Amino acid sequence: MxxxxxxxxxxxxxxxxxxxxxxxxxxxxxxxxxxxxxxxxxxxxxxxxxxxxxxxxxxxxxxxxxxxxxxxxxxxxxxxxxxxxxxxxxEKISITPTVVRSFTRADDLRAWETSTDPAAHTPAHPTLRALTAPHLTGMNRDQLDSLLEKLIGPYAAAIEQRRHQRGSTRRPGTRGGVFRQKITDGDRTLATILYQRRVCTLNVLAELFNVSKSTLWNAINDVMPVLDTHNAPITPTDHRYLTAADLLASIQAPQGPPPLGNQHVDS
Known part of the structure; x- marks a missing residue:
């Protein structure tokens, strides 16, 4: 704000x-x-x-x-x-979580805030910000940020309603001063967008987000109904990366991803 x-x-x-x-x-x-x-x-x-x-x-x-x-x-x-x-x-004031920028060390946050080039200082897990590259998400970063901020509120409300239905009063982000989730709500939504785009397999996504396959799959299943409800413009990509290394290498490449060719990977 x-x-x-x-x-x-x-x-x-x-x-x-x-x-x-x-x-x-x-x-x-x-x-x-x-x-x-x-x-x-x-x-x-x-x-x-x-x-x-x-x-x-x-x-x-x-x-x-x-x-x-x-x-x-x-x-x-x-x-x-x-x-x-x-x-x-x-007062019914809601705060929208930021998009893939969670600092785990004070020095990293201080360096980012005081730098004349904030982009040069990234969080402890810079891979996540790299995954917002336009050729992976199918949209530029401003469009992605706008979509994520639009979806995070309804997603959080859906999760809170489910907790209430189960009789749970635990609130996210309140245990021991750390975020309860293994990945943030923004990361969950980003992972779901990449999965629906068929950018890579679930195993590759789990490696990139540094969580287990089951954790990521549960997150995707939570987010997908919200994406469907809001008719988010998610379209499949023309190229599917077979490994995390190949995907990350494409981000550094001066040109777009290579053509699909004869590669095929089952879901």
Whole structure:
């Protein structure tokens, strides 16, 4: 979001944050406020809490990376995110996860943010961003990002509805400061697009996304109904790569992928 949009969210949440903070102070004091000579300051302001919660919900990085970046203990970060997330839910504010950019080290995120050439600094798993190449997805990256952002909301809602039907109250991304999923929602959708495009086999995709075949297959089965419901323009490609190495080599090639020729691979 833009800075103005972020500031508007902070303004919208500020009254609820202040009310929550005053309630906490009341409980800690055991009664009404009394005059004091000084006032302790919280490590994070309300605006800070909104910012780190947005970054976390965007799945830019796990809580551990936020702790390393800010020099704040995990309990403070976790409590801030939990409380702010609850306020966002009450205000019906939803945050769309980012598309294939999950930093697992503070140094990587810091280098990317401060660099004059952000593209030169990639996450710990740069392969995933490479898989968004236009000749693989059948669309340019702006079109892909737009499609993924359009689909991630309905996909998350479908998964949450399924959890509710099963009687589960567990929320994604809340265990131990790391993302619960082995791959993010954006990665799941990207993998499904590549699978439906018949870019490569399921085994190759599992290798590229660094997950088991069963994990990836479950993810694809979750995403495909959402793609079908939204009539996403996914068309089969003319070339199917037999190995992960061949697929990655095509991304570096100066020209498009080679012709299909006589190669054929069964599903």
């Amino acid at each position: 833009s800075n103005d949009e972020l500031d508007a969210m902070r303004t919208r949440l500020s009254p609820a944050q202040e009310a929550r903070a005053e309630q906490c102070r009341f409980v800690l004091r055991g009664g009404r406020r009394v005059a004091t000579t000084g006032r302790s300051r919280a490590l994070l302001s309300g605006s800070d809490e909104v910012l780190i919660t947005v970054i976390y919900l965007r799945q830019v990085c796990p809580q551990k990376v936020l702790c390393d970046l800010l020099g704040i203990n995990p309990v403070t970060i976790s409590q801030a995110i939990k409380a702010t997330r609850q306020l966002m839910d009450e």
